[in-house]
Amino acid sequence: MTRAPRVLVTGSLGQLGTTMVDTLRAKFGNENVVASDIKKPAPEKRATGPFVYADVLNYRALEQVVVDYGIDWVVHFSAVLSAAGERNPALALNVNVNGFQNVLELAKNHGLRLLSPSTMGAFGPTTPKDATPDLTIMRPNTIYGISKVHMELLGEYYTEKYGVDFRSLRYPGIISADSPPGGGTTDYAVDIFHAALKDNRYACFLKHDTRLPMAYIDDCIVGTMQLLEAPQEALTQRVYNVHACAFSPEELAAEIRHMHSSDFAIEYRPDFRQAIADTWPRTMADTAARDDWGWNPIFGTTDIVRTMLDKLGPTYA
Numbered sequence: 001m002t003r004a005p006r007v008l009v010t011g012s013l014g015q016l017g018t019t020m021v022d023t024l025r026a027k028f029g030n031e032n033v034v035a036s037d038i039k040k041p042a043p044e045k046r047a048t049g050p051f052v053y054a055d056v057l058n059y060r061a062l063e064q065v066v067v068d069y070g071i072d073w074v075v076h077f078s079a080v081l082s083a084a085g086e087r088n089p090a091l092a093l094n095v096n097v098n099g100f101q102n103v104l105e106l107a108k109n110h111g112l113r114l115l116s117p118s119t120m121g122a123f124g125p126t127t128p129k130d131a132t133p134d135l136t137i138m139r140p141n142t143i144y145g146i147s148k149v150h151m152e153l154l155g156e157y158y159t160e161k162y163g164v165d166f167r168s169l170r171y172p173g174i175i176s177a178d179s180p181p182g183g184g185t186t187d188y189a190v191d192i193f194h195a196a197l198k199d200n201r202y203a204c205f206l207k208h209d210t211r212l213p214m215a216y217i218d219d220c221i222v223g224t225m226q227l228l229e230a231p232q233e234a235l236t237q238r239v240y241n242v243h244a245c246a247f248s249p250e251e252l253a254a255e256i257r258h259m260h261s262s263d264f265a266i267e268y269r270p271d272f273r274q275a276i277a278d279t280w281p282r283t284m285a286d287t288a289a290r291d292d293w294g295w296n297p298i299f300g301t302t303d304i305v306r307t308m309l310d311k312l313g314p315t316y317a
């Protein structure tokens with residue numbers, strides 16, 4: 001393609017969509033990136049480029065956007081995450097399965113490249129927990145995980161059968177200061193910074209030693225762009241693990257004490273999200289992502305803590 005691709009982003013007002021739209025617009029031009037959601041954007045978001053209402057459950061409405069704007073690529077962020085999914089499994093099934101099927105059909109019928117992220121939540125209690133490989137046992141027991149395994153397999157099927165250019169990466173927990181997460185099991189790792197700066201104490205919904213893979217949003221967005229733009233020939237598979245660092249709540253609290261306040265207090269009140277976290281990997285192996293398209297995260301735990309405190313500090317000063 002000699003001109004810039006025209007990209008549609010679903011779920012554009014979510015934690016990742018917000019930053020991804022800014023990054024895509026900086027690279028491909030504001031007018032070439034169509035942001036969509038079912039919520040109303042703040043006026044400053046609308047000002048930077050096209051925004052449309054598009055419900056991923058409505059195939060015809062999505063198709064109209066693709067035709068009207070001449071879309072080439074879709075980045076599909078609309079999804080109900082792990083904790084929200086356990087609260088409302090019917091909604092998660094509908095959005096994650098039927099919504100994905102709609103964008104996949106759209107990709108098939110209009111020759112689109114489709115990037116739809118998966119998650120470490122696609123693994124389950126019988127998956128090996130350390131250095132979890134790309135190809136392994138996948139028997140998740142959350143509706144989120146089940147719907148994401150379905151997404152991965154269906155995407156691969158459409159690639160094989162219809163030549164759809166489907167791409168996916170299994171995100172760890174993503175930590176961001178500018179856009180809040182919503183409905184995930186890893187959300188504690190963002191909430192804790194707000195609580196530390198505001199109240200100097202935090203009640204954590206996971207146990208002290210629950211170690212999970214995590215990444216800072218900048219690495220996540222760079223990696224997502226790398227996979228989105230990678231030449232087809234570079235891809236030896238369609239779904240890739242990506243790993244950056246791993247920590248537990250008590251390790252994160254120790255870093256916050258070290259960098260922010262030595263008497264920061266954390267208590268542990270595990271709820272239903274503990275059972276979800278217990279089924280996920282502690283670390284993931286991501287050699288294929290590094291070899292095939294250059295995944296190379298730079299934020300470790302200490303960098304994440306410093307960056308989060310620096311970015312959020314002024315809000316609570």
Ligand code: AKB
Pocket residue numbers: 081082083118119120121144171172173174183184185186187
């Ligand atoms: C969640 O906690 O549900 C998400 C994820 C790991 O996919 N952050």
